[in-house]
Amino acid sequence: xxxxxxxxxxxxxxxxxxxxxxxxxxxxxxxxxxxxxxxxxxxxxxxxxxxxxxxxxxxxxxxxxxxxxxxxxxxxxxxxxxxxxxxxxxxxxxxxxxxxxxxxxxxxxxxxxxxxxxxxxxxxxxxxxxxxxxxxxxxxxxxxxxxxxxxxxxxxxxxxxxxxxxxxxxxxxxxxxxxxxxxxxxxxxxxxxxxxxxxxxxxxxxxxxxxxxxxxxxxxxxxxxxxxxxxxxxxxxxxxxxxxxxxxxxxxxxxxxxxxxxxxxxxxxxxxxxxxxxxxxxxxxxxxxxxxxxxxxxxxxxxxxxxxxxxxxxxxxxxxxxxxxxxxxxxxxxxxxxxxxxxxxxxxxxxxxxxxxxxxxxxxxxxxxxxxxxxxxxxxxx
Amino acid sequence: xxxxxxxxxxxxxxxxxxxxxxxxxxxxxxxxxxxxxxxxxxxxxxxxxxxxxxxxxxxxxxxxxxxxxxxxxxxxxxxxxxxxxxxxxxxxxxxxxxxxxxxxxxxxxxxxxxxxxxxxxxxxxxxxxxxxxxxxxxxxxxxxxxxxxxxxxxxxxxxxxxxxxxxxxxxxxxxxxxxxxxxxxxxxxxxxxxxxxxxxxxxxxxxxxxxxxxxxxxxxxxxxxxxxxxxxxxxxxxxxxxxxxxxxxxxxxxxxxxxxxxxxxxxxxxxxxxxxxxx
Numbered sequence: 001x002x003x004x005x006x007x008x009x010x011x012x013x014x015x016x017x018x019x020x021x022x023x024x025x026x027x028x029x030x031x032x033x034x035x036x037x038x039x040x041x042x043x044x045x046x047x048x049x050x051x052x053x054x055x056x057x058x059x060x061x062x063x064x065x066x067x068x069x070x071x072x073x074x075x076x077x078x079x080x081x082x083x084x085x086x087x088x089x090x091x092x093x094x095x096x097x098x099x100x101x102x103x104x105x106x107x108x109x110x111x112x113x114x115x116x117x118x119x120x121x122x123x124x125x126x127x128x129x130x131x132x133x134x135x136x137x138x139x140x141x142x143x144x145x146x147x148x149x150x151x152x153x154x155x156x157x158x159x160x161x162x163x164x165x166x167x168x169x170x171x172x173x174x175x176x177x178x179x180x181x182x183x184x185x186x187x188x189x190x191x192x193x194x195x196x197x198x199x200x201x202x203x204x205x206x207x208x209x210x211x212x213x214x215x216x217x218x219x220x221x222x223x224x225x226x227x228x229x230x231x232x233x234x235x236x237x238x239x240x241x242x243x244x245x246x247x248x249x250x251x252x253x254x255x256x257x258x259x260x261x262x263x264x265x266x267x268x269x270x271x272x273x274x275x276x277x278x279x280x281x282x283x284x285x286x287x288x289x290x291x292x293x294x295x296x297x298x299x300x301x302x303x304x305x306x307x308x309x310x311x312x313x314x315x316x317x318x319x320x321x322x323x324x325x326x327x328x329x330x331x332x333x334x335x336x337x338x339x340x341x342x343x344x345x346x347x348x349x350x351x352x353x354x355x356x357x358x359x360x361x362x363x364x365x366x367x368x369x370x371x372x373x374x375x376x377x378x379x380x381x382x
Numbered sequence: 383x384x385x386x387x388x389x390x391x392x393x394x395x396x397x398x399x400x401x402x403x404x405x406x407x408x409x410x411x412x413x414x415x416x417x418x419x420x421x422x423x424x425x426x427x428x429x430x431x432x433x434x435x436x437x438x439x440x441x442x443x444x445x446x447x448x449x450x451x452x453x454x455x456x457x458x459x460x461x462x463x464x465x466x467x468x469x470x471x472x473x474x475x476x477x478x479x480x481x482x483x484x485x486x487x488x489x490x491x492x493x494x495x496x497x498x499x500x501x502x503x504x505x506x507x508x509x510x511x512x513x514x515x516x517x518x519x520x521x522x523x524x525x526x527x528x529x530x531x532x533x534x535x536x537x538x539x540x541x542x543x544x545x546x547x548x549x550x551x552x553x554x555x556x557x558x559x560x561x562x563x564x565x566x567x568x569x570x571x572x573x574x575x576x577x578x579x580x581x582x583x584x585x586x587x588x589x590x591x592x593x594x595x596x597x598x599x600x601x602x603x604x605x606x607x608x609x610x611x612x613x614x615x616x617x618x619x620x621x622x623x624x625x626x627x628x629x630x631x632x633x634x635x636x637x638x639x640x641x642x643x644x645x646x647x648x649x650x651x652x653x654x655x656x657x658x659x660x661x
Contacts, residue, residue, distance in 0.1 A: 052656065064458070068462070068465035070462055077469045093455055224470070227429050234453065234455060235453065
């Protein structure tokens with residue numbers, strides 16, 4: 001590595017990288033409530049946002065935090081909040097609202113040990129299913145999962161992009177290790193980063209239909225104050241935004257909410273794979289566990305075992321197309337998780353007898369070590 | 383009268399099918415009329431008004447009016463309102479809530495929004511009951527009253543919403559009944575003109591539930607009760623404490639100066655903003 005290249009690199013904590021990504025993506029509003037291990041994100045935001053003319057507010061609780069975030073987004077600012085398990089539970093009411101009213105926002109959940117107050121300072125992956133189904137009612141959701149400081153930066157930018165593109169809350173699901181770990185990273189220059197803005201209506205206000213778009217299923221969204229005086233509600237609504245109980249109108253709404261995401265499933269297959277070309281046993285992992293898994297794969301290869309790793313960066317919608325490919329090419333798939341088995345349920349659902357699924361679960365506040373994963377690989381290797 | 387009706391129709395949404403959902407004789411319609419007249423006399427542009435509500439009978443109010451309108455979750459209207467006001471302080475943000483909405487499920491948000499002095503006009507329609515769900519007791523239901531969820535009598539004592547707002551830091555606090563419609567319009571106008579957090583408590587009548595529970599069976603009887611039991615704040619000074627206990631004090635109760643949150647935050651940004659916006 002040359003001297004100049006080394007100078008491009010900076011030492012960043014995961015939380016700091018997340019904040020840099022958010023600001024780079026154009027985030028100008030943050031509302032939050034202190035909670036371990038997500039507090040650093042809030043503290044960085046409180047320091048940086050005013051410098052770029054943005055607004056930071058510490059609210060009275062997590063319910064209020066996401067409410068303020070949704071309000072700011074309706075007023076035209078890219079907005080986010082960050083929390084951990086107990087706060088994430090409180091936010092579910094407004095995640096559901098943001099899905100129904102189609103308000104872009106980004107929510108970071110730095111997972112810690114649970115249930116309840118659990119293990120505030122220790123990592124876990126127990127909120128995988130809560131991120132998908134925690135909010136009431138049928139709704140699609142996008143959940144991204146970084147496993148390194150650089151990925152936390154990168155996926156935060158992408159979370160804002162997806163949120164603005166699809167008008168949907170996007171959840172960044174990470175864990176205590178990724179949020180607190182410091183790594184040397186080289187962040188890409190601004191001009192190399194793709195930033196998406198929400199589509200605004202191109203028609204005059206009197207022609208604007210706030211909740212219909214036949215082309216993309218994602219209606220254009222003006223900010224409050226821009227002359228498009230429309231109605232936003234959490235009630236089931238017709239294409240003008242007014243409450244309705246007519247089954248044809250409600251059915252159309254719910255189908256559109258789903259299809260705006262499902263039509264683009266193929267664009268949401270984000271993963272990294274290592275040595276899966278000839279792997280007999282393939283690991284499917286995410287978050288900090290994927291880092292241990294990588295070490296385990298390297299060590300196993302040295303011992304002559306044909307093993308590989310697939311690291312998922314999108315947890316929801318579940319990457320059925322991608323995962324199926326590896327289920328078909330492997331004799332066995334190992335799913336290590338810092339929970340009692342959450343994403344492995346999805347893997348099993350997609351598998352339908354294609355290969356043998358083995359789970360490796362741990363939920364005691366300690367990380368899954370490379371050694372533990374290696375031992376498991378050796379045990380199950382055919 | 384005709385002109386006044388015409389004025390209201392300038393603000394109602396022609397695209398939204400009426401009739402509205404409120405019961406015959408409900409006081410919310412009188413409030414809506416007063417609110418529209420106050421906004422009109424204040425000279426505000428429809429594009430600059432954001433009208434927000436929570437859940438309950440009051441929650442439906444924004445649907446009918448031609449502003450930027452937002453029907454939020456139960457008790458959380460002020461959290462959304464805070465986000466909107468701070469994101470774009472040039473907007474005139476009004477939150478309409480019920481008594482249960484603002485002081486039970488939303489009590490935490492209410493006191494903290496008042497404490498921060500966020501530039502929001504909050505209008506609390508106090509009908510002393512949960513009307514939408516069928517007349518359960520609320521934080522403003524009188525002690526001892528039998529309701530659908532206190533069949534043996536309410537064992538809780540009632541909140542004084544204006545007192546709560548005053549102590550939490552609201553810079554403008556006023557109360558009116560829907561019977562005193564002209565006063566209501568005037569105090570809403572004053573509340574709108576404040577930069578900080580302003581609170582208007584509107585004593586309203588839920589004839590369908592609360593009226594039945596207290597033995598006043600018609601809207602007219604309930605309005606007469608408001609007329610006979612309300613006393614202007616200026617006259618209340620002359621009454622003894624014992625006499626005041628049975629009365630509803632109406633008028634402007636608090637009007638003080640304090641910098642609003644968005645003004646203070648603007649100063650904060652001015653202090654630390656970087657020239658090129660690059661971190």
